[in-house]
Amino acid sequence: MTIKPIKTEKDYNDALDRLESIFDSKKGSAQGDELEILSILIEKYEDEHFPIGFPDPIEAIKFRMEQMGYTQSDLAKVVGLKSRASEILNRKRKLTLEMIRLLHDKLKIPTEVLVQAYN
Template structure:
């Protein structure tokens, strides 16, 4: 099969079918090269047609807190006050630039997630 650009849903379906056939191809073989190129084309098509948005900033904070075993008091140490942490988690207070910096630095949440409106 000749690798070609993926422009339609039909092209995408055919590419996915071919990808499945090539999935176990060895690197540095003709099929392995085809698999690599096909994967790139599929990823490009999916990025354009099935974009995944960024998570809600507050949900991202809650998720990260859960991962780290943090509670509201731990978040208060990052954002300043316990009442402020509560307001943030309940979406009653917007994140300030300084809070975004602290959350990024201390919890390693990407700034592009934190700066979104909610």
């Protein structure tokens, strides 16, 4: 198969089909090189046509808390008060700049995620 740019949905689907057929190719072989190039082209097409946005800030906080084994009390230690933590998690209080800084520092949540608007 001749490798060409992926410009249309048909090109994209053809590339995915080809990728699947050569998926187990050995690295360094001709098909292995083709697999690597196709992967890059497919990724570029997907980034342009199927962008994935950042997660909702509150969902990101909940997810990170779950990963770290944090309770609402642990979150309260980060943001100041247990009632404040509850209000944040229940979307009754917006994040302040100071809270965003603290959440970024303590929970390592990217600021780009935390500064987004949410309901």
